[in-house]
Amino acid sequence: MNETLNLLGLSTTPLELLSFVLSIATVWLNIRQNHWAWLFAILSSALYGVVFFQAKLYGDMGLQLVFITVSVWGWYQWLHGDDTHARLPVTQLAWRGRAAxxxxxxxxFAALAWFLMTFTDTDVPFADGFLTAGSLVGQLLLSRKKLENWHVWIIVDVLYVALYVHKGLMLTALLYGLFVAMAAIGLLAWRKSMLAEQRASEAMVLR
Known part of the structure; x- marks a missing residue:
């Protein structure tokens, strides 16, 4: 799974290619608010953990382990996570939530950058730490269906494109370029869903 392949002029490996496909499926299902996205997230995170270890992106490797744990929790939240243990609706953070x-x-970022500089041989501790921390925030917001998760992913994914080009993970760089577009689509789709749910709630109150 580690032999080099040439795909449309991009150098990759079968492991990275499989991770790529699973990640695309994950985000597509997230946009549709389909809870099976979490299963694909677990599988893609496990495979990408190996890819990032080989690229010495240890922050991202460790993040995949966290993603697997958060994905199990997020799966439950999407199915049973509101106050009535019904399907979780899309909501927005208050200003305090955004500040937090x-x-x-x-x-x-501060903790991860220090750890990576002190205990690993990575050559990108600040970029790896900043994006790893941002990805964790985005994943936690996604787990609670907060609209702002898509804002975080747009910022993180744009920066990840540059990082993965620097590390020679060209297929993954392309993937994160697609993620930027998919995150923008997700933001619009979730905002539409949130507004529709709000109008439905207001209509029920008026009755």
Whole structure:
């Protein structure tokens, strides 16, 4: 699974290619709010953990392990996560929630960058730490169906394209370029869903 392939002029491996396909399926299902997205997320995270280990992106490798854990929790949240244990609706963060997410991102960045510089041989500790922390914030917001998760993913995915080009993971760089477009689509789709749910709730109250 580690032999080099040439796909449309891009150098890749069968492992990276399989991870690519599973990741596309995951985001497509997330946009559609289909809970089976979490199964694909678990599988793609496990495979990408190996890909990132081989590329010495240890922050991203460790993040995949966290993603697997969060995906199990997120799967439950999407199915039984609101106050009535019914299907979780799309909602927005209040300003305090946004501030907490931003502070969590910065704190995670500081801790991860220090860890990567101190205990690993990565050559990109700051980029790896910043994007790993941001990805974790995005995943947690996604698990609770917060609209802002798509804002986080757009920022993170744009920066990841540059990082993966730098590391020679060209197929993964292309994947994250597609993720930027898919995150924009997801943002619009989830906002439409949220507004529709709000109108339905208001109509029920008026009755």
């Amino acid at each position: 997410a931003a502070l969590g991102w910065l704190a995670g």
